[in-house]
Amino acid sequence: MEKRSSFSGSIGFVLAAAGSAVGLGNIWRFPYLAAKDGGGLFLVIYIILALTFGFTLLMTEVSIGRKTKQSCLTAYGKLHKKFGWLGGLASIVPFIIMPYYCVIGGWVLKYALVFITGQGAAAAGDNFFVSFITGYAEPIVYNFVFLLMTAIVIYRGVNKGIEALSKVLMPILFLLIIGISIYSLTLAGSEESGGRTGLQGLGKYVIPNFEGATFGSIMTTIMDAMGQLFYSISVAMGIMVTYGSYFKDKDNLIKSVNQIEIFDTVVAFLAGVMIIPAVYVFNPDDLSKAGPGLLFQAMPKIFAQMGVIGNVLGAIFFLMVLFAALTSCISIMEAICSGMIDKGMSRKKSTVTEGLIALVLSTVVCLGYNVFYFEAPLPNGAVGQILDIMDYTSNNVLMPILAIGTCILVGWVIKPKTIIDEATKNGERFMRRGLYVVMVKFIVPVLLVLLLLVSLGIIH
DSSP states (O other): OOOOOOOOHHHHHHHHHHHHSHHHIIIIIIIHHHHTTTHHHHHHHHHHHHHIHHHHHHHHHHHHHHHOOOOOHHHHHHHHHHGOOOOOOHHHHHHHHHHHHHHHHHHHHHHHHHHHHHHHHHHHHTTTTHHHHTHHHHHHHHHHHHHHHHHHHHHIIIIIIIHHHHHHHHHHHHHHHHHHHHHHHHHHHTTTTOOHHHHHHHHHHSSSSOOTOOHHHHHHHHHHHHHHHHHHHHOSSSSHHHHHHTTTTTOHHHHHHHHHHOOOOOOOHHHHHHHHHHHHOOOGGGGGGTHIIIIIHHHHHHHTTTTHHHHHHHHHHHHHHHHHHHHHHHHHHHHHHHHHHTTTHHHHHHHHHHHHHHHHHHHHHHHHHTTTTEEEOOOEEEEHHHHHHHHHHIIIHHHHHHHHHHHHHHIIIOOOHHHHHTTTSSOOTTHHHHHHHIIIIHHHHHHHHHHHHHHHHHHH
């Protein structure tokens, strides 16, 4: 068996973990939810949940990884034999996510190249996105290139691959997000379009809107914010357990988890600053668009209305989204390959094996928009095809179940003290110790059960 790698220090770990957390969920889902759920009201609830709910799950998973020095596949079983099934579940989640994430990564790569080559105006066409994803060869080719980029980094290992790339891409990504956010606030529409400004759009984003708020709508906002945290901080998908296993014993775990928490929340907030003011100025009706519609249809139209500079900004924007998608996909693939390595396979063989499996499955996902196209009703009321079914199964069903199982294991079987002792093994001060115990034993599992029931359509 290969010797277990480790990050060179806490900076490498934080940047890699933040790279995993800062992905497509932050960029296309967070702004939409904030716009839908009352702007600042959603932000306040999200921040509270990030500091409590998100912190609890993040601290738990990173600590499990460092304590066991195992991937997600085997870590849970090492803590308690009867909970080894959680490891299998934690490995299935990234295995399902990997193929469709590569497909979406291929879409981002396509748009980045379109804008970089000066063809951004074409991307603003009404049928551009649909005609692209319903094509046959092109989406598969872009999917393959994105998958290959991901696999090369995993093939090179933890230090020369994941950590080295994260140390370069994450600072660039952060600077690009800040730059686009500042520019978005300076935008102003024409008098004919209402003369809306970016600063007015910012107001829509950050000022709580209680108009028409009811107990039910606030509960919906809480469920949306909690669901977003799963996308946002990469918990309940095996990634943070795996990355935690590469975290050195001598480094400060609590400080690093706090830094990931802050970094991810700031980037999620800035994603809204980038997108909501710009959409508000040019096409306010598009604020109701979620997912691919916001990123691949609404944003290109906005760049097209900016004139010459729009193509440059579009290139920078989609390059930034590409970096975010790549760092997240790398962490997803690493969670899978690390389990294979712990079972005795070499890193090179595990990378090639998972790469080929992901290529086959992602090709099927690409063909889900033409050859294998169908529409299936989902329990949450949505209608989708192959990609949507895989996304719903992993994010709305398996991840809450995994997180509930983790809370039961830590809160009631091995006890919170196991995690607290691991987090403070170098004498660190755990300022949220009491909060952590109450959250992992009682509040988080209850909230997770509610989230699962909402996802399954049992509670509306």
